[in-house]
Amino acid sequence: MGWDGHKFTNLQGVIGANSGYSIVKDLKNRGIKVEEARSTRNNFTKLKNGRIDGVADQGIVADAYIHKNKINNIVKINKPIATKDYFLIFSHVFSDQNPTLRDKIWDEISEHRDELSKKFMPRYLEEYQLQPGTN
Structure with missing residues (x-):
């Protein structure tokens, strides 16, 4: 099975x-x-x-799961199926009263998001897997 960025093959x-x-x-x-x-x-x-042919998951979540569980007998397709923007939303009042702070927060998140996600995702997965009903 493959993914060309638009459709699956095989x-x-x-x-x-x-x-x-x-x-x-x-x-x-x-x-x-x-x-x-x-x-x-x-x-x-x-x-x-063998119950499914593939897993569609957030890349950072899947990478952390694969690494944590030492899975090496699967192939990861590196072209994303979809990309999504995520947002930190502020109220109109806060945003209007603090435009410089709002922009600074967004810039900081943008600058550090990937590195922090990689750092904390394994811990998140560990805690998530321990929650009742998530097995």
Whole structure:
């Protein structure tokens, strides 16, 4: 199976994705069969057991899961299926009264987002996997 940045090639079955993730709708809109799961762990377990053909997840989440669990018998496709912007939203009042501070916060987030995500994602995954009902 492959992904050329627009469509899958040689996809025979289903792609797993976490319930509630926007990628589920994106894939379904492309006519791709999606099996939703409660967690990244569930999706990788299904992949390991041959129940799904691939996992669509946030790159940083999947990378941390793969690294933490020393998974080396899968192939990661590096072209994203979709890219999404995320936002830190301020009230109109705060934004109007503090435009310099608002912009400074956004700049700091932009500058450090990737490095901090890589640093803290393994810890997040560990805590997330320990929550009841996420197995």
